[in-house]
Amino acid sequence: MASMAGTSLSAAAASQRALGSSIHGTKLAHSTTPAVATPAQPLRIEAMKKIQGRVVCASSDKTIAVEVTRIAPHPKxxxxxxSAKKYHAHDEANECNVGDIVTLAKCKPMSKLKTFVVVERKVGRPRGERLPAPTLPPLESESEESAVAA
Structure with a gap:
């Protein structure tokens, strides 16, 4: 009994498929629009990942370590x-120094850890290095006191 129910269902499904394919075939055969539209310009899909960070190590040949800092809300x-994470990136010309701000783009893996390449470089200063204090001209009151004293 169960085998008869299974065969009747499969026969009904097969006839349904045949009917559906003929209907769809008719629609495609009599449609006036082309099935594949050719665009005037080729589509350009860019799904490359780009990140920006600070160079923390540039001692290896053609490889730099970049620290990327992200700020995100705590879930609770x-x-x-x-949160900070380090990435290894390819620097072909060995031009990046510690402290530079670089933009990295995802590429095919060059080694086990190196999957980014340097796209843009901005010269920065190493972490911990301070700018020199600006020297200001003497105040008017100080210059008057020195003139009176002389």
């Missing part, structure tokens, strides 16, 4: 938390 407490 919603406080903004900093």
């Amino acid at each position: 407490y919603l406080k903004r938390i900093k």
Whole structure:
């Protein structure tokens, strides 16, 4: 009994498929629009990942280590938390130094860890290095006191 029910269902499904394919075939055969539209310009889909960070190590040949800092809210407490991650990137000309700000683009893996390439470089200063203090001209009161004293 179960085998008869299975065959009747499969026969009904086969006839349904045949009917559906003939209907779809008729629609495609009599349609006036082309099935594949050729665009005037080729589509350009760019799904490359780009990240920006600071160079923390440039001692290897053609490889730099970049630290990328992200700020995201904590899932429960919603406080903004900093998280940092290091990436290895390919620097063909060995032009990046520690402290530079670089933009990295995803590429095919060059080694086990190196899957980014340097796209853009901005000269920066190493972390911990301070700018020199600006020297200001003497105040008018100081210059008057020195003139009176002389």
